[in-house]
Amino acid sequence: MRFFLGYLALAWLAIGTWLMLDPAALDVSAGVAATSTDGLIELRAMYGGMELAIGLSALWALWRPRWTCHVLFLNGVITGGIGAGRLIGAVLAGSASVYTLSALSFELSAAALCWVFAKRLRSGDQSSG
Template structure:
């Protein structure tokens, strides 16, 4: 595949994951109680609700914007892909470690793990393709 093709795939990937992170962040910032329903995370106090808004809201929005914005400039596309690889890879590794420590995954957990692993694999493939195209030029 030519460099332009890898760049196109990389932009699509960073856009999809970036917007996905932003939407997740907005959801939990605006409705922190949704986390309780979806993952059984308890929020026994206003302090807990504030923490959900800041971490699941603010951090996810920041990661999403970083991934999205880096992915749209040719000069920073590889950085956007590395953000996706590092964050998605670390979250996937933590999910796998949780299973190895004896926690049984449910359908949501398994689905998120699959999305993370596929996203990381595609990002690594694009990074490899961009590197090969650069070396050939």
């Protein structure tokens, strides 16, 4: 479970830092571009700040193991929500790019693993991951 939390921390902190510093990178990878200063601030907030916060929550659980179940719940809800929104968006659009499928794979698998690990933790089996 600690390995998985470390993976979540690294993944979210890396992408959050990158997009906080260079939100224009989303234009190249996902076709998302700011058309105003407010748009640039919004990209930094939602793609930088939010992802940094998610990553910091996983890092927190590594330092404070008693928070692990809460952090798994938080990560599961957030990644599940983002993944569900992305899946619905792809279905409504009738197509999905490699970017979309890659992000969807990460989000749905992370959400599922958060659920599995949280359930094991709640039942007392902490030997996994």
